[in-house]
Amino acid sequence: xNTTHRPDPDFVDNxxxxxxxxxxxxxxxxxxxxxxxxxxxKLRWTTGLVALAAMCVGSAATFAVTxxxxxxxxxxxxxRSEARLEFADARLELFREELQETEARAAxxxxxxxxxxxxxxxxxxxxxxxAARALDVExxxxxxxxxxxxxxxxxxxxxxxxxxxxxLERAVLLQRVSLIDKQVAAHGSxxxxxxxxxxxxxxxxxxxxxxxxxxxxxxxxLSGARTARQVELAQMRFSVEPQREMxxxxxxxxxxxxxxxxxxxxxxxxxxxxxxAVEMEFRAAVLQRDLAELEMQILERKLAEPSxx
Amino acid sequence: MKDxxxxxxxxxxxxxxxxxxNQLYEFVSRRAGGSRELAEDVTxxxxxxxxxxxxxxxxxxxxLAWLQTVxxxxxxxxxxxRQPAPLDSADIDTxxxxxxxxxxxxxxxVCWGLARLNARHARLLEAFYIDxxxxxxxxxxxxxxxxxxxxxxRRARLALRKLLLPHVGTKGEMT
Numbered sequence: 001x002n003t004t005h006r007p008d009p010d011f012v013d014n015x016x017x018x019x020x021x022x023x024x025x026x027x028x029x030x031x032x033x034x035x036x037x038x039x040x041x042k043l044r045w046t047t048g049l050v051a052l053a054a055m056c057v058g059s060a061a062t063f064a065v066t067x068x069x070x071x072x073x074x075x076x077x078x079x080r081s082e083a084r085l086e087f088a089d090a091r092l093e094l095f096r097e098e099l100q101e102t103e104a105r106a107a108x109x110x111x112x113x114x115x116x117x118x119x120x121x122x123x124x125x126x127x128x129x130x131a132a133r134a135l136d137v138e139x140x141x142x143x144x145x146x147x148x149x150x151x152x153x154x155x156x157x158x159x160x161x162x163x164x165x166x167x168l169e170r171a172v173l174l175q176r177v178s179l180i181d182k183q184v185a186a187h188g189s190x191x192x193x194x195x196x197x198x199x200x201x202x203x204x205x206x207x208x209x210x211x212x213x214x215x216x217x218x219x220x221x222l223s224g225a226r227t228a229r230q231v232e233l234a235q236m237r238f239s240v241e242p243q244r245e246m247x248x249x250x251x252x253x254x255x256x257x258x259x260x261x262x263x264x265x266x267x268x269x270x271x272x273x274x275x276x277a278v279e280m281e282f283r284a285a286v287l288q289r290d291l292a293e294l295e296m297q298i299l300e301r302k303l304a305e306p307s308x309x
Numbered sequence: 310m311k312d313x314x315x316x317x318x319x320x321x322x323x324x325x326x327x328x329x330x331n332q333l334y335e336f337v338s339r340r341a342g343g344s345r346e347l348a349e350d351v352t353x354x355x356x357x358x359x360x361x362x363x364x365x366x367x368x369x370x371x372x373l374a375w376l377q378t379v380x381x382x383x384x385x386x387x388x389x390x391r392q393p394a395p396l397d398s399a400d401i402d403t404x405x406x407x408x409x410x411x412x413x414x415x416x417x418x419v420c421w422g423l424a425r426l427n428a429r430h431a432r433l434l435e436a437f438y439i440d441x442x443x444x445x446x447x448x449x450x451x452x453x454x455x456x457x458x459x460x461x462x463r464r465a466r467l468a469l470r471k472l473l474l475p476h477v478g479t480k481g482e483m484t
Contacts, residue, residue, distance in 0.1 A: 004343070007334040011349050015356060019326055022360050023319035143370070154370050158328035224446050 074144030081140040088130040128168040152228030173208040237299040244292035254282040342417020355380040388424035422472045430465035
């Protein structure tokens with residue numbers, strides 16, 4: 001912030017004192033309205049009540065029921081999120097004990113360092129879950145609604161719950177990626193092991209990049225660089241893209257199988273019904289890929305078009 | 310507001326105050342033309358209005374946005390009531406260009422003009438000149454192209470210039 005536009009600390013302190021005393025002095029939230037206001041209100045009610053009685057009874061009843069239900073719903077949502085937090089905390093305690101035991105057994109030489117690392121990673125995941133549930137409770141207490149994890153969710157009393165939850169996920173994934181990297185380096189010579197780990201490594205990095213992309217989109221939205229519509233569409237595109245890639249890989253794989261089975265049929269080593277089964281599978285995969293392509297195209301077009309003009 | 314919420318209200322208000330005071334003050338100060346007195350008065354009045362309004366309506370989802378809207382209206386009322394100090398030595402482009410800089414009379418003059426423009430033009434110019442936001446970011450907010458924003462800015466600038474011309478020096482040519 002530019003210093004010219006920074007408030008004087010004395011002004012800030014004095015205003016805080018004034019606000020605190022005003023808010024307390026008013027006490028109007030517990031007290032009823034003033035006598036004059038009551039008088040005016042009585043008069044209005046007396047004159048208007050006769051004509052509006054029938055309508056009011058119906059409307060008031062509807063309003064009261066709606067209001068009560070809304071209040072009850074908020075209480076239920078808060079209670080539910082608090083219960084989830086309790087479960088998560090209890091789970092965390094169990095995992096904490098399990099981790100301590102695993103570390104003790106590793107120190108005694110019964111377990112390998114790799115097993116300890118895996119347990120630490122699981123513990124970190126459970127710990128992050130518990131922290132995320134605590135955030136849910138805080139958010140539910142503010143809004144009375146279920147947590148809003150959409151990228152265009154508003155900042156609530158200065159808290160960005162969406163980013164906070166994403167950061168928790170990111171921290172666990174970073175730990176996961178670093179652990180897998182360590183394991184890949186340790187098992188470089190074992191071909192089977194390393195190819196399995198390479199797949200795990202790829203999956204973990206992909207998950208991390210999704211979270212980082214979501215964080216970037218969220219920051220774009222908060223800074224005003226993108227509208228709510230744009231970030232939600234971009235997020236949809238981001239989740240459709242891996243599906244499209246997977247569908248395209250599946251089509252290529254089945255194409256190779258189909259070529260092979262045709263060769264086998266020509267040589268009399270496979271039946272036509274076997275070839276038809278592969279053909280059916282291939283067509284289904286092509287359809288899947290085309291649908292994903294179409295979905296991407298729609299999203300791209302939606303992202304390109306202006307939302308209001 | 311329920312009884313237990315009422316009891317918590319002063320604490321909630323102070324928590325919101327601490328979170329928002331710097332941002333709100335900056336928002337107001339940028340529009341107060343370098344007048345610390347005006348910035349402090351408007352900031353104070355805004356929070357006092359919150360102490361009256363929030364117990365009835367409940368805390369808004371985004372308190373800062375609520376406070377900024379109230380502060381903006383207070384500033385508009387202030388500028389509508391008064392005549393601007395003329396700027397003899399400046400031309401219009403300088404006035405507009407320096408509106409976002411710190412504590413200038415130019416900012417006060419621009420704010421005075423914005424208070425008299427239609428809301429759509431005023432919001433656009435405010436975002437561009439007072440908050441110093443790039444065209445692209447404004448375009449994203451409005452959900453239109455940068456080109457569309459440039460066109461609107463040009464028209465809004467012309468409208469503002471018409472208003473400001475009588476209050477600036479002899480070089481105030483329209484471009």
